[in-house]
Each structure stands twice: as structure tokens, then as C-alpha cells.
Amino acid sequence: MLSEDELGRLCVVLVRARDPNNIGAVARAMYDFGFHDLRLVNEYPVPLERARSAIDASSVLEIAREFTTVAEAVTDCTLVVGTTAVGLRRKEHPLHTLAEAAPLLRAELSRVELASTGPKARVALIFGSEKTGLSNEELSHCHWLLTIPMHQTEGMRHASMNLGQAAAVCLYELVRNPETESLQEPVQPATAEDLERLTQLTIEVMETSGYAQRHPANFDETLVRRLVLHMGLDRPHALAWTGILRQLLWKLRNPQDAAQH
Amino acid sequence: MLSEDELGRLCVVLVRARDPNNIGAVARAMYDFGFHDLRLVNEYPVPLERARSAIDASSVLEIAREFTTVAEAVTDCTLVVGTTAVGLRRKEHPLHTLAEAAPLLRAELSRVELASTGPKARVALIFGSEKTGLSNEELSHCHWLLTIPMHQTEGMRHASMNLGQAAAVCLYELVRNPETESLQEPVQPATAEDLERLTQLTIEVMETSGYAQRHPANFDETLVRRLVLHMGLDRPHALAWTGILRQLLWKLRNPQDAAQH
Numbered sequence: 001m002l003s004e005d006e007l008g009r010l011c012v013v014l015v016r017a018r019d020p021n022n023i024g025a026v027a028r029a030m031y032d033f034g035f036h037d038l039r040l041v042n043e044y045p046v047p048l049e050r051a052r053s054a055i056d057a058s059s060v061l062e063i064a065r066e067f068t069t070v071a072e073a074v075t076d077c078t079l080v081v082g083t084t085a086v087g088l089r090r091k092e093h094p095l096h097t098l099a100e101a102a103p104l105l106r107a108e109l110s111r112v113e114l115a116s117t118g119p120k121a122r123v124a125l126i127f128g129s130e131k132t133g134l135s136n137e138e139l140s141h142c143h144w145l146l147t148i149p150m151h152q153t154e155g156m157r158h159a160s161m162n163l164g165q166a167a168a169v170c171l172y173e174l175v176r177n178p179e180t181e182s183l184q185e186p187v188q189p190a191t192a193e194d195l196e197r198l199t200q201l202t203i204e205v206m207e208t209s210g211y212a213q214r215h216p217a218n219f220d221e222t223l224v225r226r227l228v229l230h231m232g233l234d235r236p237h238a239l240a241w242t243g244i245l246r247q248l249l250w251k252l253r254n255p256q257d258a259a260q261h
Numbered sequence: 262m263l264s265e266d267e268l269g270r271l272c273v274v275l276v277r278a279r280d281p282n283n284i285g286a287v288a289r290a291m292y293d294f295g296f297h298d299l300r301l302v303n304e305y306p307v308p309l310e311r312a313r314s315a316i317d318a319s320s321v322l323e324i325a326r327e328f329t330t331v332a333e334a335v336t337d338c339t340l341v342v343g344t345t346a347v348g349l350r351r352k353e354h355p356l357h358t359l360a361e362a363a364p365l366l367r368a369e370l371s372r373v374e375l376a377s378t379g380p381k382a383r384v385a386l387i388f389g390s391e392k393t394g395l396s397n398e399e400l401s402h403c404h405w406l407l408t409i410p411m412h413q414t415e416g417m418r419h420a421s422m423n424l425g426q427a428a429a430v431c432l433y434e435l436v437r438n439p440e441t442e443s444l445q446e447p448v449q450p451a452t453a454e455d456l457e458r459l460t461q462l463t464i465e466v467m468e469t470s471g472y473a474q475r476h477p478a479n480f481d482e483t484l485v486r487r488l489v490l491h492m493g494l495d496r497p498h499a500l501a502w503t504g505i506l507r508q509l510l511w512k513l514r515n516p517q518d519a520a521q522h
Contacts, residue, residue: 007412021282025423032422034412099439148433151268151295161293161429162286168426169433172409176434178360 001177002034006109009122010174011037013073015138016129017163018042025164026127027060033171038064039073039124070126070138077124079108082134082142083170085160086150094144101146102173125170130163146170190238198238199228201245208252262438263295267370270383271435272298274334276399277390278424279303286425287388288321294432299325300334300385331387331399338385340369343395343403344431346421347411355405362407363434386431391424407431451499459499460486462506469513 012030017023017040027038038060045066067073074080081101082093096104111121126142128134139145148161148169160166202224206212212219233241273291278284278301288299299321306327328334335341342362343354357365372382387403389395400406409422409430421427463485467473473480494502 025426028423029426032411032426097439099437149436149438150293151436162289162425164423165286165290165293165426165429168422168430172430172433173437175410175412176360177410178358 002106002109002175004034006106007034007175008036009109009120010035010105011039011077011122011124012167012171013039013041013070013124013126014163015041015070015126015134016043016132017127018129019163022130022163024061025162026167027064029164029168029171030060032168033175035171036060036063040064040066041068041070041073042066043068070141074124074126074141076119077122078111078119079105079121080124080126080142081105082126082139082145083128083166084133084139084145084147086147093139093142096144096146098146098148098170098173101144102176105174127163127167130160133160188235190233190235194235194238194242195228195233196225198233198242198245199225201242201249202228204249205245205252208249263367263370263436265295267367268295268436269297270370270381271296271366272300272335272338272383272385273428273432274300274302274331274385274387275424276302276331276387276395277304277393278388279390280424283391283424285322286423287428288325290425290429290432291321293429294436296432297321297324301325301327302329302331302334303327304329331402335385335387335402337380338383339372339380340366340382341385341387341403342366343387343400343406344389344427345394345400345406345408347408354400354403357405357407359407359409359431359434362405363437366435388424388428391421394421449496451494451496455496455499455503456489456494457486459494459503459506460489462503462510463489465510466506466513469510 012026012035014023014026017026023040030036030038036059084095086095105123105125108121108123126134126138128138134142148166150161161169199221203212203221206219206224273287273296275284275287278287284301291297291299297320326334345356347356366384366386369382369384387395387399389399395403409427411422422430460482464473464482467480467485
């Protein structure tokens with residue numbers, strides 16, 4: 001789990017992103033996962049205004065900063081990581097899968113706790129344009145690269161992921177925490193008494209409806225008990241079925257009676 | 262790692278998705294991660310044609326099927342899982358985080374290998390509309406729910422994630438495989454001889470440039486050796502620096518000579 005301080009030390013750098021929808025989508029993913037330092041690198045002004053209309057991400061876009069080179073955008077960063085599609089990889093750069101990369105990024109984000117003097121640890125995660133990725137010059141500012149493993153279809157050229165989706169997947173992996181406490185509501189388990197009452201009611205229904213007479217081979221108390229146990233009912237559901245079977249039994253025994261007893 | 266067969270047994274069900282861009286984004290994420298069974302539930306025809314223009318996802322959209330109810334869309338499924346924002350959760354449904362849910366989904370997808378008779382295991386992952394999520398009726402078709410944990414800002418209402426990004430994150434988690442073999446190119450390590458040559462050249466440069474005379478306290482062979490070792494150079498980089506220092510040394514000793522030696 002990243003602390004607020006650690007979340008604040010990751011910056012997302014978009015290089016040559018032109019589509020305001022994509023910029024807005026990245027900002028939204030950052031907002032969703034608790035990040036807020038967005039930096040845009042473009043040689044000409046970005047249509048930030050249009051991107052700023054993106055729902056629920058306005059706080060990220062309001063403080064987004066613009067730069068003209070990657071070097072300027074990452075001056076204060078202590079770890080600079082580029083993202084790439086495997087097909088576009090440059091062999092001269094170390095490459096990690098996203099799942100391998102995330103612990104390395106988290107370690108750098110938390111490093112400031114250990115070294116309190118000198119520059120604060122700050123991590124840049126750089127995304128290139130969807131069409132061309134990052135140039136060699138841009139990649140040369142990166143300590144290493146990461147890639148999101150994608151499905152390889154033989155003989156098919158595969159484009160890189162949509163920018164907003166790639167950012168969402170990367171940021172999800174960074175905050176991913178499988179040790180988080182369970183969201184499960186505590187279940188009220190059924191007791192043996194609850195289930196035995198249901199077993200006996202089921203037997204009564206089988207007898208009263210004539211099922212036991214028509215299918216004597218299937219009518220066996222131990223078999224019925226197993227059927228009931230295998231339903232895996234919790235207490236509220238066991239009690240609900242008990243009520244349903246009681247009403248059913250009453251109707252079987254009082255077919256002419258219109259009242260609900 | 263899911264097999265092709267297992268990838269084919271997951272279907273993504275979009276309920277009341279209206280925006281063709283969102284449908285196209287979900288299809289693209291499915292394509293990226295190797296899934297292809299997309300099902301749309303709408304009371305009225307979906308603008309599938311426009312969605313079908315989505316880049317690189319056409320093979321998914323071409324075979325997408327339309328249904329009018331959730332019940333019809335999931336008839337052949339043995340496990341039906343709904344997605345929800347935590348804020349929209351219904352307490353009556355078991356809820357897992359995505360990281361908890363993924364092994365359960367993978368287990369069901371691979372279950373067919375064990376039980377070769379009866380219906381094939383097939384898993385439905387259902388996404389509701391961005392605005393309203395899934396209705397109570399739609400949720401009642403689900404065995405359980407999953408949620409993508411998001412950042413909670415105090416006092417802020419948080420919308421659910423963008424549909425395309427939520428689908429990308431869920432599908433990424435399903436195929437996520439931290440045990441995958443490393444993408445690292447084998448590094449050619451520098452030998453002690455390479456590094457000692459570099460150490461001695463550095464010492465020569467310090468002496469020839471006058472640094473050793475101006476800063477005698479910093480001029481110490483063991484200190485220089487440590488500086489070189491701490492650079493963590495691999496062999497190609499050590500050899501590159503060796504060449505640079507040799508040229509530098511030659512120029513220091515032959516300041517008038519214009520030739521490259």
C-alpha cells in the first residue's frame with residue numbers, strides 16, 4: 001500500500017500526446033488510483049483545455065505542467081522509467097515486465113524514508129505517443145524500460161495499447177495490494193440444526209407430493225441430507241428455504257384452503 | 262498463464278453500454294490480452310457499427326453478439342461475476358477485490374480439464390453502464406462480485422472507473438503472470454581486469470590534468486578504485502569509458518596536435 005506521500009512522488013510524463021481524450025483518460029486513471037503529478041512534453045502547446053473537461057480528473061489536469069523536452073520534465077526525478085511495447089524495444093535498455101517493475105518502482109518511492117538528506121526520491125513513468133512510442137533520444141533519459149505483456153497472435157502485427165488503458169493498467173499494478181483485508185461481509189453460517197430441519201422438511205415434501213412413491217430409489221434420508229449439505233447454505237438462506245418448504249407443505253396438505261395459514 | 266482454450270472460455274458482457282468508443286475500448290483491451298467473446302446486453306440496438314471501427318479490435322467486434330437480457334447473455338456460463346464500484350456494492354452479494362477474484366476466475370476457466378462431461382466451464386464477467394452500474398435484477402444473476410480498489414479521498418464522491426480502463430485492468434489481472442520468464446537481455450559483466458584498466462586510466466587522467474595536485478586529499482588509488490567499482494558498469498560500458506579516457510589522455514599529452522592519433 002503506497003502512502004499519500006509515496007503516491008505524490010510518482011509523476012506520469014506523457015510525451016507527444018495529442019488527443020485530449022487520451023490525456024483526459026490518463027488523468028482519470030491517475031485520479032482513480034490516487035496519483036496527481038501529470039507532466040506533458042510537447043514541442044507545441046497541448047490542447048490541455050479540452051482535456052481539462054474530462055470527468056472526475058479535473059484536479060489532476062488543473063495542476064498538470066507542460067515541458068518542451070523529456071530532460072526538463074524529469075530534472076527532479078531519481079528514477080526515470082520508460083514504457084514500451086515489446087515490439088518496439090531497444091535491446092540496449094534493460095526491460096522488465098510490469099509485474100516485475102512495480103516492486104522496483106515502489107522501492108524507489110519509499111526510499112526517501114531511508115535517506116533523509118539529498119534530493120527526495122521521485123519516480124517518472126514515461127509514456128510515448130501511441131503511434132511511435134518513445135524516440136531513441138527520449139529513451140536515453142530512462143534508467144530502464146517496462147512493458148505490459150500482451151497476447152501474441154502469430155503472424156499478426158500488434159499495435160501498442162491504448163494510452164489511457166496502458167496508464168490505468170500500470171497505475172493499478174503500482175497500487176495493487178493482494179494482502180488487502182477482505183471485502184467479504186462476515187457470513188452467518190448455518191448450524192447443523194438449521195440444515196437438519198431443512199432435510200426433514202424436504203423429506204416431508206417428497207413424501208407428501210408423491211415423489212417418494214414414484215421414485216423410491218431416490219428417496220433415502222442420507223441422500224437427501226447430502227443434497228441439502230451440498231447446497232452450501234448460509235443461515236439466512238437456510239431459514240429462507242425452510243419458510244418456503246413449510247408453506248409448500250401446508251399447501252400440499254390443504255389444497256382447497258385459499259388462506260395463507 | 263491461460264491457455265488459448267481458457268482465454269476462449271471467458272466472455273465479457275457489457276450491459277447498457279451506449280458509447281461506441283467505450284465498446285471499442287473494451288474490445289481493444291480484450292484483443293490486447295487475448296480474449297474474444299464479447300456480448301452486449303441492451304434493450305435497443307447498440308451502435309455496434311460505429312464501435313466496429315475501433316482500431317485493432319475488429320476481430321473481437323465482428324463476432325460480438327447482442328442479447329436483450331443478462332439471463333440470455335449468460336445461459337452457457339458456469340460462473341457469472343459482476344463488477345461494481347465499492348460505493349455501489351450490495352451487501353447481499355459476496356465481494357472480492359480484483360486481485361482476490363482473479364485466481365477464482367482462472368480456476369473456473371481451467372476446471373474443464375478435470376470434468377470432461379457436462380457443460381464446459383465458461384465464465385462471464387459483467388460490466389454495467391458507467392453511470393448506474395448493474396441493477397439489482399442484473400446483479401441477481403451473479404454468483405459474486407468483484408471490485409477494482411480505488412483511491413478514497415475523504416469527503417469526495419468517487420465515480421466508477423472509465424469502462425474501457427476498468428475492462429483493461431480486469432483482463433490484465435486475469436493474464437498477469439509474475440512468474441513469466443524475464444525479458445532481460447543477458448548482461449555481459451565487466452571483468453576485474455576491465456575495471457582495473459579503467460581505474461589506472463582514471464588515475465593517469467587525474468595526474469595529467471592536474472586534479473591530483475590541486476586535490477591531493479581526493480587522490481588515492483583505493484578511493485578511485487571504489488569510484489569505478491560503484492559505477493556498476495557492464496563490459497560494453499566499461500570498454501566505452503576506457504576508449505573515452507584513452508583519447509582524453511592522449512589529448513592532454515598532445516594539446517597542439519590536431520590529429521586523432
